[in-house]
Amino acid sequence: MQKLKKIPFRKIIEGIILFAVAVIALVVLLSFLNVGGLRMFAVKSGSMEPQIKKGSVVFTQPAQDYVVDDIITFQISNATDFVTHRITEVGQDNDKVYYKTKGDANSSEDFTKVTEDKVVGKVTLNVNYVGYFVQYVKTLPGLVILIIIPATIIIYEEVKKIRKEAKEILKKRKSKKSSTKKSQSGPPNKSRSGKAVRDPDKSTSSGLKKRGGKNAPKVKKNN
Numbered sequence: 001m002q003k004l005k006k007i008p009f010r011k012i013i014e015g016i017i018l019f020a021v022a023v024i025a026l027v028v029l030l031s032f033l034n035v036g037g038l039r040m041f042a043v044k045s046g047s048m049e050p051q052i053k054k055g056s057v058v059f060t061q062p063a064q065d066y067v068v069d070d071i072i073t074f075q076i077s078n079a080t081d082f083v084t085h086r087i088t089e090v091g092q093d094n095d096k097v098y099y100k101t102k103g104d105a106n107s108s109e110d111f112t113k114v115t116e117d118k119v120v121g122k123v124t125l126n127v128n129y130v131g132y133f134v135q136y137v138k139t140l141p142g143l144v145i146l147i148i149i150p151a152t153i154i155i156y157e158e159v160k161k162i163r164k165e166a167k168e169i170l171k172k173r174k175s176k177k178s179s180t181k182k183s184q185s186g187p188p189n190k191s192r193s194g195k196a197v198r199d200p201d202k203s204t205s206s207g208l209k210k211r212g213g214k215n216a217p218k219v220k221k222n223n
Contacts, residue, residue, distance in 0.1 A: 021150045027130075028137050028147075037062045039120060041073055041082055042131030047103030048084060052123075057130040058084055060121030066090070066099060071123040074101070074114045084123060085110060 027040070039060050046054040048071070060073045066087055073084045088109055089100035098113040136142040 017150050018154055021147060021154070024137055024146055027134055037121065039073075040134075041084065041120075042134045043084060043126075044131070044135075045103075047105050048086070049105045051104060052084065052126050053128050055129045055132040057127045057134060058123045059125040061124050062119075062121045066119065066122060072099070072101070072114075073120045073123060074099075075118045075120060076112075082120065083110075 041058050041060065043052055043054060043056045043058060052058060052071070058073065063070075066072055068087050068090060070087045071084060072087060073082050075082055083101075085101035085103050087099050088102045091098050091100070091113075093113070097116050099115075099119070100109050101114055102109040137146055
């Protein structure tokens with residue numbers, strides 16, 4: 001059986017941070033973007049409690065028709081403000097459909113009628129308390145702490161890994177070059193029998209030295 005390799009604790013932490021940053025970025029993008037009609041909104045008040053709690057996140061999808069008891073998200077006078085309430089009445093005014101809405105926790109209906117062009121969509125899903133997180137990420141401290149700092153740490157660690165790998169590659173190349181140089185210079189020449197071949201110049205000079213010893217003939221000098 002093959003032994004399973006232990007994953008370093010550091011890599012586990014890096015993976016968790018990377019996953020968390022990706023999820024946070026996705027949530028923030030969904031709060032700004034309209035993906036196939038699907039939109040996400042953070043609930044800032046408790047007007048729809050107990051079904052939708054304050055600090056929840058609701059996901060909306062456009063529908064062909066809206067009926068009584070549907071929970072819808074609609075735009076009010078300010079283009080950046082949205083409300084999520086339940087439809088209590090569907091009516092027509094000058095051939096234009098309108099909706100009367102009310103928060104479940106409110107004692108009375110909303111003052112203004114909601115026209116069709118102001119409806120963003122019907123609530124299909126709500127997740128409690130995630131809205132607090134989304135709202136915090138949208139602030140500057142939240143953006144820095146939850147996205148910028150973790151992303152910087154991940155990038156720094158990856159750059160360190162790349163530099164380390166590059167150094168190892170250069171080290172291997174240098175060792176290969178040195179080994180090739182040694183192999184090219186090689187050991188002394190050998191004959192086919194495997195014995196080292198003598199250099200004839202060296203052997204001659206060594207022979208002369210031997211001859212010039214004690215038994216070498218003396219040369220007479222002319223007066």
